[in-house]
Amino acid sequence: MDPEQVDEFVMGYLKKKGFNSAAKQLQEALHHNNGGTFNSTDYHNDPELTKLIRSFSQSENDPTRYRDGYSKLRSWAYNSLDLYKHELLRVMYPVFIHCYMDLVGKGHTQEARSFFNSFRRDHEMIHLRDLQKLEGVLVPSHLEEMEFARSLRQSKVNIKICQYSYDLLLQYLHRTESTLMLGIINEHINFQVYSGQPNSSSDDIDAVTIVGSFQETADHVNQKEIQWGLLEDSLEDRLEKTGSLLSDSEKGQGESKDGDIDDSKKRSNEIGKQGSSLKKLKKDKAGNATAKVARQETSIVSPAPRVKPELALPVMSTDVEESILEDLRNRVQLSSVAMPSVSFYTFVNTHNGLNCASISHDGSLVAGGFSDSSIKVWDMAKIGQAGSGALQGESDTNDQNVGPNGRRNYTLLLGHSGPVYSATFSPPGDFVLSSSADTTIRLWSTQLNANLVCYKGHNYPVWDVQFSPFGHYFASCSHDRTARIWSMDRVQPLRIMAGHLSDVDCVQWHPNCNYIATGSSDKTVRLWDVQTGECVRIFIGHRSMVLSLAMSPDGRYMASGDEDGTIMMWDLSTARCITPLMGHNSCVWSLSYSGEGSLLASGSADCTVKLWDVTSSTKLTKAEEKNGNSNRLRSLRTFPTKSTPVHALRFSRRNLLFAAGALAKPAS
């Protein structure tokens, strides 16, 4: 190699890197020693060094290098042995997005776009949502502005890879001297090398986690201890303890007489017009004895630890308590062989305006939140009576429900000034909470049919609001990336949970009221301690925004559904996904556990209600720990509706499943 050329390279490099003084000195030195007497052999004669210098001096801005390097790496990875292929392919996505962002960052908009378009197909299947976000990034300033891109640039990707695959990759990179790819991989990927054979499962969820630094905090957070057990002295608890006593008294028909009356009233409420369900409930009652035995057995199998409430819980009136106990006693035991009945409330003539639906705990009240900022509450028991005959035409109570232009058999609640995004009933059904795009939450009384309180605190649309299992407290979440805890008697929030990186889309209470879970557009689910306001768990694994959450009645598990139709079952204590439930092919709007936690119901935009066997999955996970193979939760049943996306689901205390949705005209 010509020494002068090398000098030129060095000069160019120094200038480019901004070492102007050094370049000047070098130039002077070169001028000074023009005769070549200067002993420059130390770098001129070393071939390795010159090569390196050359590679540095190569026009570093050449955008085609990215494409070349990436496509070479890609074809190498795709042609590698099947055994290691899926591990090597994991590397491709981070390299891809960083190549793209590098190109954008250097201002090669056109090249970035063509690069992106030529390879995006490889990653669309898994990372479609991210790609859609990144696609818009075209100018360096966008990289700075866009939160997602910034977090990508700053954090490292964790990739689990076996030793041999890792060696293969490094060998390849060194052999082909693709320094650019090597640089990107070094800069943005954090390899977690393990010895032994490559993992056989190509869809291991936590094999690739994009937000690396975030992962560390998550790991850290997940170390914290949580008390997922049920509350001491809960009603279920009491029922189990006094089970034998109560059944004795039932036999004697002694004390439960007024309870029965109460119950029958409730029952008629619950079932509304379906006379057939009366029969069913009677049957339930018959099957009750066996059910109780089974319940006791399950409680023996997995004794849930008891915890003390951290909040001052409201005192339940004895009447309410009695009716709940009665319901619990009459609960149908559900399992993979004993399926629930599903009663479906279909909203018709909604004109595409129904944003949310909610069903009270006993199924007798249905509320709909509409985009015209109204809330409508139907009393299904009344409708049922009206439907079964005009028996109570003379009753005055109906008058207020009858509108000017004839019959209107719902209660209209007006007060919000924006689309209503969520509504929730208090456990006894006497209050309704609603959240709206007008950033407020409003409390309504179903007895007075009037607005009682307006809670202002969020700065952006409030996506979801949920009453706590014992009433009085409620949680809300908003576009402002916070979730807040409120109590009914204060207009200011009690706690503000901040930490999500994007909108908080849904919120759910833990059965023991000490925790709330929030699902977010940042694709994580977090568990927060209500008392301290701290984040105690981060669940990473969803690939799109989390839309629905449900907690198992024993407090051990949580289910979350996302935009793609995936449902994930999480173990709260380990923060690990037990198994993803695949089956829905559109947004999962709603999830609900059956009363004893053996079944999970999911309602989706694909117009189906699915039932999943959850007990088998949890049992199998124990087996799985031994065997090391992953299993899929069983989908037990699929109930397609005619053309109704399922907005809300609720298992009543007696395990009757209520579902609600707005009939959508099939696209013509």
Add this chain to the structure above:
Amino acid sequence: MGIVPKETIEVTAQSIGITNLSPEAALMLAPDVEYRVREIMQEAIKCMRHSKRTTLTASDVDGALNLRNLEPSYGFASGGPFRFRKAIGHQDLFYTDDREVDFKDVIEAPLPKAPLNTEVVCHWLAIEGVQPAIPENAPLEVIRAPAENKIYEQKDVPLIDVRLPVKHVLSRELQLYFQKIAELTMSKSSPALFKKALVSLASDSGLHPLVPYFTNFIADEVSRGLNDFLLLFNLMHVVRSLLQNPHIHIEPYLHQLMPSIVTCLVSRKLGNRFADNHWELRDFTANLVGLICKRFGNAYITLQSRLTKTLVNALLDPKKALTQHYGAIQGLSALGHNVVRVLILSNLEPYLTLLEPELDAEKQKNQMKSYEAWRVYGALLRAAGLCIHDRLKIFPNLPSPSPSFLHKGKGKIISAEPRKRKLSADSSENQSPHKRLMITTDGLRPEDHTGPAPMHVDKPMGNYNPPQNSVQPSSSEQASDGNESESRNGKEKERGKGRSITMKAILGQIWKDDLDSGRLLVKLHQLYGDRILPFSPSTEMSVFL
């Protein structure tokens, strides 16, 4: 090149009054605009999700703009889809087509109907895990039968009895088969292939699931293709093949098939071209009708009566076209001779007087009409003739059992036979052929031949073809004579065996019938003249000859 081209920026700039935007600025702005738009749309998608919808609307975009404290877009109320127009001269420039609306029209337009109020209706989506088959539920079995089956297979749970609505799943092969046959029937291009298809239809087993589809297909196509002669013919061929197939249980579908078949028989017009030989189609269909009645007449008692009623109505309505009459006659005659005798022959006389003017070449100038009339006449003749033929054919069958039956009297009969031969031989020697024939037939009992003879002799005189003519009356005579001779035989046997009494009664009845038929024949002859003669069964006479 991004989604937003530079031109869009320029046009937008112009529309808001910036005229001096440099191209470089537009180029710089374009990617940024795209980025902002994408951002807004992603927010809008969030709003859409929270409204629990899967289609993005303008209100979602407004919601997203609202989130960013931007002014919402006006004038895009969610209604019908927007119509974008391409700007002329630009490749990627679009604008919305805003129609000008006259205020007056809007004010004067009648108020639209008030939208229906929101309601909640309740139904059982499932009862203890089983979806009831009620109208509120999706008919899941039809849509996703395979998926359901799979689920059932997967389960190790004992199957709960599922009340499925009646489902009818056709295998892919059968669907293909049906399609192919339907194509062949419609196409008319490859008669050879169609023939093979018919053979397959007539013989293959396992086609039963397709029968309802075929009956539907035939009914549809017949009602649609009345002008298409070849199609109708093909369809009738298909019907026949289906009827022939021993593996097909076609009875439940007959009531659907019959209207199409009867249409092909008695429709006013079949095919629209002059060359279409609809007579042939009618004949073929008539055969088909006969076949059906023969096979299923017993199972479906009303089948034949309804059919004959339809046909007779068609026949006796003078307003109906001659082609329809023809079809009706052919159909009736295919139903058997009793039907012909009862329904056609009884109406023959008035009908023929009706037909007379049409037949007359001088009175009826329309050649087509007269041709049709002659066809009808021919059909009538054939029907009547076949009827007569049949009647007469009963007769020779009678003696045949008797020889085997009467062992004792056998000798007598045998002795009678040579005598007859001899007689005929004798008479043939010394009498004219005409006379001889008569004697031949009467040979057994010449002395009995008293009353009817002169009449018979008279008639031949008036006819153009005396020798043959004489055969016919004589045959009727012969019948009575023969009968008597037989009865004599019977009497002889009676002495020998008592059981022939019943036989005699039967025979007596038959002879009475035959006398009727004799009279009938006479009547027919009066009506038709000699044209009926070829139908008189000559074969039977050979028994006596």
